[in-house]
Amino acid sequence: MKQIQVANRGEIALRVMRSARKMGIATVAVYSEADRTSPHVQFADEAVCLGPPPSNQSYLLGDKIIAEALRLGVDGIHPGYGFLSENSKFAQAVEKAGITFIGPKSHAIEVMGDKLAAKDTVKDFDVPMVPGVDHAITDVAEAKKVAVEIGFPILIKASAGGGGKGMRMVENVEEFEEQMDRAVSEAISAFGDGAVFIEKFVTSPRHIEIQVLADSHGNVVHLFERECSIQRRHQKVVEEAPSSVLSPELRARMGAAAVQVAKSCDYLGAGTVEFLIDDKHDFYFLEMNTRLQVEHPVSELITGVDLVEMQIRIARGEALPFTQEDLKITGHALELRVYAEDPLNNFLPSVGKLHRYRPPSGEGIRVDDGFTEGMNIPIYYDPMLAKLITYGETREAAMRMMIAAIEDYEIEGVATTLPFGKFVCQHEAFRSGNFDTNFVKKYYQPAMLEAAMQEEARVAAALSKALWLEQRHQLEMPDAGATDWWEQRR
Numbered sequence: 223m224k225q226i227q228v229a230n231r232g233e234i235a236l237r238v239m240r241s242a243r244k245m246g247i248a249t250v251a252v253y254s255e256a257d258r259t260s261p262h263v264q265f266a267d268e269a270v271c272l273g274p275p276p277s278n279q280s281y282l283l284g285d286k287i288i289a290e291a292l293r294l295g296v297d298g299i300h301p302g303y304g305f306l307s308e309n310s311k312f313a314q315a316v317e318k319a320g321i322t323f324i325g326p327k328s329h330a331i332e333v334m335g336d337k338l339a340a341k342d343t344v345k346d347f348d349v350p351m352v353p354g355v356d357h358a359i360t361d362v363a364e365a366k367k368v369a370v371e372i373g374f375p376i377l378i379k380a381s382a383g384g385g386g387k388g389m390r391m392v393e394n395v396e397e398f399e400e401q402m403d404r405a406v407s408e409a410i411s412a413f414g415d416g417a418v419f420i421e422k423f424v425t426s427p428r429h430i431e432i433q434v435l436a437d438s439h440g441n442v443v444h445l446f447e448r449e450c451s452i453q454r455r456h457q458k459v460v461e462e463a464p465s466s467v468l469s470p471e472l473r474a475r476m477g478a479a480a481v482q483v484a485k486s487c488d489y490l491g492a493g494t495v496e497f498l499i500d501d502k503h504d505f506y507f508l509e510m511n512t513r514l515q516v517e518h519p520v521s522e523l524i525t526g527v528d529l530v531e532m533q534i535r536i537a538r539g540e541a542l543p544f545t546q547e548d549l550k551i552t553g554h555a556l557e558l559r560v561y562a563e564d565p566l567n568n569f570l571p572s573v574g575k576l577h578r579y580r581p582p583s584g585e586g587i588r589v590d591d592g593f594t595e596g597m598n599i600p601i602y603y604d605p606m607l608a609k610l611i612t613y614g615e616t617r618e619a620a621m622r623m624m625i626a627a628i629e630d631y632e633i634e635g636v637a638t639t640l641p642f643g644k645f646v647c648q649h650e651a652f653r654s655g656n657f658d659t660n661f662v663k664k665y666y667q668p669a670m671l672e673a674a675m676q677e678e679a680r681v682a683a684a685l686s687k688a689l690w691l692e693q694r695h696q697l698e699m700p701d702a703g704a705t706d707w708w709e710q711r712r
């Protein structure tokens with residue numbers, strides 16, 4: 223593999239290109255008219271414009287991406303996450319064009335993209351699943367009977383959904399039929415597929431996912447877990463590895479289950495198996511994500527494995543260079559997603575120009591971003607600006623570094639979720655490790671940030687004043703009037 227095209231933008235396009243370059247592989251960027259000056263375009267050895275900013279006229283144009291790849295003679299296409307990464311037809315078209323898709327085979331993408339097909343594929347592989355039905359509900363009366371048997375509350379899930387999309391909770395038998403009708407019509411309008419199924423609703427679960435790697439020689443390993451329970455409306459906020467609730471014994475059992483899930487669909491490359499854990503520490507398979515995930519860096523830090531390098535090596539047909547026994551957890555990593563959203567205004571996207579952008583740096587700090595100072599944040603795409611990742615010997619150390627790094631992060635021009643991230647990292651429930659997927663709902667109110675942000679603005683102003691006074695002192699300027707000047711400026 224001499225040249226790879228990255229069919230994505232932003233931080234993940236850069237992340238993929240860095241590993242490719244490290245391996246001596248040339249890179250091709252694709253971009254929309256909104257991303258002409260983006261770092262991923264500048265970093266690449268070559269770049270091609272796909273079209274106007276909207277994704278359906280640029281980053282989602284599979285045929286055009288493949289045509290450009292053929293024209294430039296690339297050997298492989300890496301899809302990143304989002305966009306075309308879990309589109310089985312795209313993966314198939316890439317392979318049909320004689321180009322290597324750096325990801326799983328289209329069969330695995332297709333099976334895992336359909337939640338019922340996924341359950342059906344996994345069911346003979348000794349993987350625990352949430353009690354419920356494992357087929358599309360056609361008979362509402364029969365489904366109601368099953369719901370009564372498993373006990374309320376239950377969840378109705380769309381087979382074509384996933385990641386929290388197309389779910390509906392039903393609290394009692396009286397509302398069952400009405401909610402079922404709604405779920406089906408929502409599934410039809412959102413996915414063009416009305417197939418739904420029901421599961422027992424696991425209250426206050428933790429969301430734990432296992433990173434897996436599978437090569438084309440039959441080797442499958444797991445790279446332990448990521449704890450992703452801290453999320454807001456199915457958008458992850460903080461991820462960490464390892465999880466503070468997994469004993470070595472539970473970790474081994476969940477890892478083995480994830481490997482079984484990968485084997486069930488002949489998985490190839492890097493993938494993630496999602497589980498829920500309940501209060502009794504019983505775990506249940508939810509779904510498998512057939513892509514490199516946003517939060518992959520925390521797994522890289524605790525294992526020392528470059529996951530993108532492994533994806534490329536696997537796509538080239540190489541065997542994994544390590545076995546399960548070789549893999550060990552060292553240290554603790556945290557990742558905070560920094561979004562251009564206003565936490566004081568219901569997390570509304572905050573677009574505009576990055577007047578100032580200075581990420582923190584130093585030992586144990588990794589920032590994966592795709593913007594530089596002076597750039598405009600486009601409205602067309604996901605508002606994630608950066609991932610702030612810290613790594614230390616212990617969870618305590620990683621948390622301490624995270625708070626210091628948040629304080630060092632300078633972003634002006636757009637509102638960001640940094641203050642919200644600081645709130646989370648300072649919260650007693652987060653610090654103790656005793657939290658679940660209800661963390662944000664349970665503990666967060668915007669008023670809490672308002673006070674903290676005002677205090678921060680006050681401290682920043684005082685610091686700025688002190689620095690100004692000191693500077694002026696060094697220049698031996700007279701002291702008089704300093705305060706007046708300061709007050710005027712404010």
Ligand code: MV4
Nearest residue numbers: 352377384385386421422423424429453508659
């Ligand atoms: C559940 C659940 C409780 N019980 N399934 C949300 C994302 C999608 N992958 C599945 N999800 C859930 N499925 C049963 N049977 C609770 C969730 C859920 C959730 C899961 C992980 C992280 C955050 C969540 C927030 C709300 C609901």
